[in-house]
Amino acid sequence: MAEIGKINKLEAIRSSEVGMYLDGGLLGEILLPNSYLSDDIKVGSEVEVFIYHDHKQRLTATTQKPKGVVDEYVFLKAVSVSSIGAFMDMGLQKDLYVPFTEQNEDFKEGNSYLIYILIDKMNDKIIGTSKVNKYLESEPKGFKIGDEVEILVCNQTDIGYNVIINDYCWGLVHSSDIKESLRTNDRMKAYVKNIKDEFKIDISFQGSSVKKVYELTDVILDKIKENGGTLAITDKSSPEDIFAMFKVSKKVYKKSIGALYKHRLIELDGDVIKIKNK
Numbered sequence: 001m002a003e004i005g006k007i008n009k010l011e012a013i014r015s016s017e018v019g020m021y022l023d024g025g026l027l028g029e030i031l032l033p034n035s036y037l038s039d040d041i042k043v044g045s046e047v048e049v050f051i052y053h054d055h056k057q058r059l060t061a062t063t064q065k066p067k068g069v070v071d072e073y074v075f076l077k078a079v080s081v082s083s084i085g086a087f088m089d090m091g092l093q094k095d096l097y098v099p100f101t102e103q104n105e106d107f108k109e110g111n112s113y114l115i116y117i118l119i120d121k122m123n124d125k126i127i128g129t130s131k132v133n134k135y136l137e138s139e140p141k142g143f144k145i146g147d148e149v150e151i152l153v154c155n156q157t158d159i160g161y162n163v164i165i166n167d168y169c170w171g172l173v174h175s176s177d178i179k180e181s182l183r184t185n186d187r188m189k190a191y192v193k194n195i196k197d198e199f200k201i202d203i204s205f206q207g208s209s210v211k212k213v214y215e216l217t218d219v220i221l222d223k224i225k226e227n228g229g230t231l232a233i234t235d236k237s238s239p240e241d242i243f244a245m246f247k248v249s250k251k252v253y254k255k256s257i258g259a260l261y262k263h264r265l266i267e268l269d270g271d272v273i274k275i276k277n278k
Contacts (some may be wrong), residue, residue: 005070005119031061101168104130
């Protein structure tokens with residue numbers, strides 16, 4: 001079935017003087033106006049369209065690509081502001097409405113704001129809100145170190161950039177992990193670097209090295225258990241001794257030991273590593 005506020009692939013089923021009607025399933029026939037028709041769209045064609053309500057509140061399809069879809073976070077510019085709300089540039093003929101009650105600050109025309117796009121349950125219309133924390137998960141689950149994710153770059157802080165991970169929760173890219181300049185509203189691939197207490201997630205762009213560190217932590221724990229609960233290869237051991245046992249560089253080994261220590265899985269006791277007693 002077609003979904004309002006999303007990109008859909010729908011079959012063209014009937015032509016008319018005003019455009020082509022598409023099969024919207026339970027939503028019924030949805031008009032794709034003549035202004036969006038191309039010569040290759042015929043009855044029987046499958047067309048990729050965005051569905052929304054037009055100015056007369058009729059369900060309408062467009063082949064224009066919106067700047068965001070329902071359940072996504074995106075930075076949008078306010079093109080007009082009034083006492084009842086603001087209208088944001090969505091890249092479509094119709095702007096996105098953000099009610100005054102859904103603004104976490106007074107919007108100003110010409111400024112851009114982080115917006116979450118959703119369906120108003122009262123009338124099934126697409127609206128936006130800048131009260132994004134209501135919709136982001138405060139206790140994210142299901143991530144592990146090394147996971148590939150998509151991030152939206154939000155705002156710069158003293159220690160890096162706040163990002164939204166998979167349109168699901170907040171994360172942080174530390175300044176030390178930034179090799180190229182980041183811009184607000186950039187979407188890109190990244191990797192989970194660390195998962196801290198209180199559900200804080202650190203993000204990195206170095207996927208292979210992050211995954212290598214994560215995989216090595218399990219190897220180190222297994223090796224400690226095989227040796228009766230202690231291991232004489234520490235972060236102070238020589239690169240040669242570390243490579244002989246684990247086939248990795250001292251840098252990767254030290255990062256893995258650090259990750260285990262931060263997660264309270266090991267303790268450092270002089271020249272040995274021990275499994276931490278719980």
